[in-house]
Amino acid sequence: MADGDADGPTVSVVIPTVGRASLRRAVDSALAQTRPPHEILVVFDGTAPAADPTPWRDAWPDRPVRCLVADDGGPTATRTTGVDAATSTLVAFLDDDDEWLPEKLEVQVRRWRAERAEVAYPVVISLCVDVDADGKVLFVPPAGGAPAGRTGAGLADRLFRRTSLRQRTALGGSSSILAPRDLLRAEPLDAGLDLHEDWEWLLRADRRADTRVSVVERPLLRYRLNRPGTSAGSPGRGxxxxxxxxxxxxxxxxxxxxxxxxxxxxxxxxxxxxxxxxxxxxxxxxxxxxxxxxxxxxxxxxxxxxxxxxxxxxxxxxxxx
Structure with a gap:
């Protein structure tokens, strides 16, 4: 693994983007963390017409933000480009229309360090606050509950069972994932998937004997709800x-x-x-x-x-x- 700092492991933030205006809010939320990331890698989808990195290269002067371009398109390719470029021990994903709450990395790294005593590759995810396109809060999950189980079946239930009529998301999606960079390289995202690729990866990783997916039972991000089927990860007839x-x-x-x-x-x-x-x-x-x-x-x-x-x-x- 990459060397950590005196306070523990470093974190690289990977933000795949198609050039939406909401990108600024996403990056700002990563920069505002109580545990600052080592670097923020903004990865533009090279096949998306609006994904031009030029206007963004100087958007955060003197801050650890780098703009990259993925040669292939889709969320999997852009995230993989970011993982390959990351230099930290840990990688945290953030979609360009979501926002982290200020303590997100601090809380997740603390959980990661606790789990690291028992398993080689802890992965940490969290709950989220659902917001609409205008940022209005739609659902705040209740805190508490047991962490996700070790097995893929247990994690799947934790991800996909609906317990509330107002619940819209399956935990925090890709924007909640904090994972070891070495695990993401040894067990990469499936390049053949551009739909549910984050869930598929979590279930696959959790089946490894050296990996454990753990849930922080409190919301650590604001998840922006798009109309179902309109996101980059929802192709036609998907x-x-x-x-x-x-x-x-x-x-x-x-x-x-x-x-x-x-x-x-x-x-x-x-x-x-x-x-x-x-x-x-x-x-x-x-x-x-x-x-x-x-x-x-x-x-x-x-x-x-x-x-x-x-x-x-x-x-x-x-x-x-």
């Missing part, structure tokens, strides 16, 4: 790739059903493929055992406009928990 991922991930019946209803089906619905969304829901009910929150979320998705859907979900949460 809902069937999403269903295939769920079928190959070794999920419990509850996690499988919840995932199809709250991840795969919404991608299809967002692209106007409502018939496919219903087919996916049928698969969730036949092969899975989705919980009431996931069933309710899917029903609201298919029957109400987005604004009303949120208000009904908030009301149901107050009435039924």
């Amino acid at each position: 809902w069937w790739d999403s269903v295939a991922f769920a079928g190959s991930a070794g999920l419990s019946r509850r996690a499988y059903g919840d995932f199809l209803l709250t991840v795969s089906a919404p991608i299809a619905a967002a692209h106007g493929a409502r018939r496919d969304a219903l087919r996916i829901a049928g698969t969730a009910l036949r092969r899975g055992r989705p919980g009431l929150p996931a069933i309710s979320m899917f029903t609201l998705l298919m029957t109400t406009p987005a604004g009303l859907r949120w208000r009904l979900g908030a009301l149901a949460q107050k009435l039924f928990g």
